[in-house]
Amino acid sequence: MAGNENVVLTEAVYYILLSLIKPNHGYGIMKNIEEISNGRVKMAPGTLYGAINVLQEKRWIKPLEEDKLSRKKEYIITKEGKDVLLREIERLRELLINGESLILEG
Amino acid sequence: MRRVFNKLFWSWNLEKEEKWLREKSEEGLQLYKVHLGRYYFKEDKSIKYKYEIQLLNIFDIKGENEKYIKFLDEMGVELVDRLWMWGYFRKLDNEKSFEIFSDIDSKIKHLVKLRFLFLFALNLNILSVIINNISRNVGNKLIGLISSISIIIMATGIGVLSKKVRKFKRERIIRE
Numbered sequence: 001m002a003g004n005e006n007v008v009l010t011e012a013v014y015y016i017l018l019s020l021i022k023p024n025h026g027y028g029i030m031k032n033i034e035e036i037s038n039g040r041v042k043m044a045p046g047t048l049y050g051a052i053n054v055l056q057e058k059r060w061i062k063p064l065e066e067d068k069l070s071r072k073k074e075y076i077i078t079k080e081g082k083d084v085l086l087r088e089i090e091r092l093r094e095l096l097i098n099g100e101s102l103i104l105e106g
Numbered sequence: 107m108r109r110v111f112n113k114l115f116w117s118w119n120l121e122k123e124e125k126w127l128r129e130k131s132e133e134g135l136q137l138y139k140v141h142l143g144r145y146y147f148k149e150d151k152s153i154k155y156k157y158e159i160q161l162l163n164i165f166d167i168k169g170e171n172e173k174y175i176k177f178l179d180e181m182g183v184e185l186v187d188r189l190w191m192w193g194y195f196r197k198l199d200n201e202k203s204f205e206i207f208s209d210i211d212s213k214i215k216h217l218v219k220l221r222f223l224f225l226f227a228l229n230l231n232i233l234s235v236i237i238n239n240i241s242r243n244v245g246n247k248l249i250g251l252i253s254s255i256s257i258i259i260m261a262t263g264i265g266v267l268s269k270k271v272r273k274f275k276r277e278r279i280i281r282e
Binding site for chain 1: 160174177178180181182183202203205206207208209212
């Protein structure tokens with residue numbers, strides 16, 4: 001059950017899910033990740049392909065009906081995917097708060 | 107103008123072959139066809155490419171290879187040619203790094219797939235040595251000898267690939 005999973009996302013998966021809040025295709029995802037991370041995270045095409053397949057199997061993302069005009073396949077995040085993403089943001093917040101408060105105290 | 111080069115590389119050291127192809131591209135020779143041990147180039151000094159060679163799915167029942175090649179093409183990675191299950195991919199050299207995999211797990215998976223191929227060939231050669239050594243025929247003995255040499259080559263490949271896998275696994279402990 002995706003809803004009960006307590007998973008730690010990889011940076012790549014986290015950014016892919018974020019890039020699919022709006023419909024996007026492979027190349028768009030790659031560009032978006034590079035842009036929002038200020039060029040720090042660069043996703044290679046083979047890695048992205050594997051990740052998209054796994055995320056589809058997990059039903060965290062789904063393909064959109066193929067647009068006849070565009071030959072590129074687009075994807076979008078699902079309700080399950082959004083839940084996972086929100087839980088991950090909570091986890092990251094906890095890491096940040098703990099880290100900052102302990103460093104400041106120390 | 108077209109140029110043909112005959113050259114052999116060990117399949118467990120794809121980086122060396124990729125580097126050679128890149129150097130050729132920098133010299134203005136762009137790969138367009140690959141045969142076993144033979145590379146065909148067209149002369150074009152206006153562009154430069156970076157190459158990556160990948161072992162595609164060996165048992166491609168669901169047509170996954172075609173889907174994968176199409177996806178890479180959409181990402182600006184072009185398949186130059188295929189040599190059996192080896193895909194010769196390239197991307198325009200725009201000073202940015204070119205890797206098909208950016209995560210360690212995918213790199214390990216690719217190396218393990220490569221190693222499986224060597225293991226498969228190794229077992230076939232062991233079988234060949236056993237069968238051919240039973241026979242007293244000189245021809246069979248010769249095939250047996252060739253298979254024995256192949257076993258040494260395959261074992262070397264497996265050793266090199268295993269070392270690479272171990273290196274990546276160690277790295278995975280500290281990073282994705």
